[in-house]
Amino acid sequence: MPTHITTQCSIDNYPLQLHKLERLSNWLLKECAVPDHDVSIVLVDDRLIRELNNNYRKKDTPTNVLSFPFSEGADLSSLAQIPVKELGDIVISLETAAREAIQFNHTFHQRLSWLLIHGMLHLQGFDHERSKSDEKIMFSREQEILAKLNKKRGQQMNHLAINVDHIATIRQARGITEPDPVAAAAICELAGAAGIVIHLREDRRHIQDRDVYLLRETIKTKMNLEMGANKAIIKIALEVQPDLVTLVPEKRQELTTEGGLDIVTQKKKIAKTIEKLGKGLIPVSLFLDPDKEQIAVASEIGATFVELHTGRYCDAFSEQDQLHEFELIEEAAEYAVSLGLRVNAGHGLNYQTTARIAALETIEELSIGHAIIARAAFTGLDTAVRDMLKIVASAKSSL
Numbered sequence: 001m002p003t004h005i006t007t008q009c010s011i012d013n014y015p016l017q018l019h020k021l022e023r024l025s026n027w028l029l030k031e032c033a034v035p036d037h038d039v040s041i042v043l044v045d046d047r048l049i050r051e052l053n054n055n056y057r058k059k060d061t062p063t064n065v066l067s068f069p070f071s072e073g074a075d076l077s078s079l080a081q082i083p084v085k086e087l088g089d090i091v092i093s094l095e096t097a098a099r100e101a102i103q104f105n106h107t108f109h110q111r112l113s114w115l116l117i118h119g120m121l122h123l124q125g126f127d128h129e130r131s132k133s134d135e136k137i138m139f140s141r142e143q144e145i146l147a148k149l150n151k152k153r154g155q156q157m158n159h160l161a162i163n164v165d166h167i168a169t170i171r172q173a174r175g176i177t178e179p180d181p182v183a184a185a186a187i188c189e190l191a192g193a194a195g196i197v198i199h200l201r202e203d204r205r206h207i208q209d210r211d212v213y214l215l216r217e218t219i220k221t222k223m224n225l226e227m228g229a230n231k232a233i234i235k236i237a238l239e240v241q242p243d244l245v246t247l248v249p250e251k252r253q254e255l256t257t258e259g260g261l262d263i264v265t266q267k268k269k270i271a272k273t274i275e276k277l278g279k280g281l282i283p284v285s286l287f288l289d290p291d292k293e294q295i296a297v298a299s300e301i302g303a304t305f306v307e308l309h310t311g312r313y314c315d316a317f318s319e320q321d322q323l324h325e326f327e328l329i330e331e332a333a334e335y336a337v338s339l340g341l342r343v344n345a346g347h348g349l350n351y352q353t354t355a356r357i358a359a360l361e362t363i364e365e366l367s368i369g370h371a372i373i374a375r376a377a378f379t380g381l382d383t384a385v386r387d388m389l390k391i392v393a394s395a396k397s398s399l
């Protein structure tokens, strides 16, 4: 294997996916026309990279990446002439990468990927510190590689579905006819939403039966009906024929859906509901915590999708907790895909927390409501939707 990765610090606290890093590195070697060369990636902490930065560059501070070319001074054309097929070492500080991921609102893997591309270009003789024109050359090559990578990943773009429940919440606060979620759904679609989500609760606190029937006629994209596994609501779903039903746990006292469904203990009931809806040709998604045991049961009982609950990730108090929750979602999504399930995600996502989740290749659609409706009160719904769409689109294209 041309890529060798070693770690010289504890990696337990990072959502590190070495196989993805290795895959990217091997792809980069091919892209840079040196597929037969070896490269060594060394993952370190700030203490070690600071020491190296001081020893080799006389800069006594940590940095994000350092490159040590095997053939110092060689450029792309002379590299091919050198008999030893060794590019050199790329040293990356995981600590700095984690800090920068937060700063740039990237996933940890996105940031590592960018650092790897940067380091790899240095190994091939590019040097942005040499002169203004060298900076331009290196920057444009970096952009070229990123564009190719984005194109490769372009097919995996995920979509934004908007939950319009809280338009109905405002209407119900007065018990009158406006604002109307039917009109809101149309505005969301015109702004670029890929689907509309509504939750018909047993207590009808926001969405009413009339909304469900009217929306079925007006929605041009996809209707995702969230509901509890309740007989009367299943009957409505079978009549309305949404494009997707998402089964959620429902408690009358809760302010919003508080956690994922527990399908391990309710396996029979949920399996029966999936079967009933399946007879009506309605695919079913199960709203689950990022828990492998639950996901395995979802696959066993015939769910088409799982929607991973992002609430704990969004509510995490410290950056470390948030990273941990993110990692759980990332792993759960990969596991679900490996079982043949399709994956959506949602709950609590806002303009700060969405980018990382949107960057995950395994997730097809995000379901977002409250944050968009809340912003709409100040900016208008069209702008609020477009602002979120920009985040979703750039999360994918940033690696």
Ligand code: PXP
Residues within 6 Å of the ligand: 163, 165, 199, 226, 246, 248, 256, 257, 287, 307, 345, 346, 347, 348, 349, 367, 368, 369, 370, 371
């Ligand atoms: N997904 C599910 C299953 C939900 O129950 C909700 C809340 O209705 C959402 C997504 C959207 O959550 P939020 O309104 O916090 O964006």
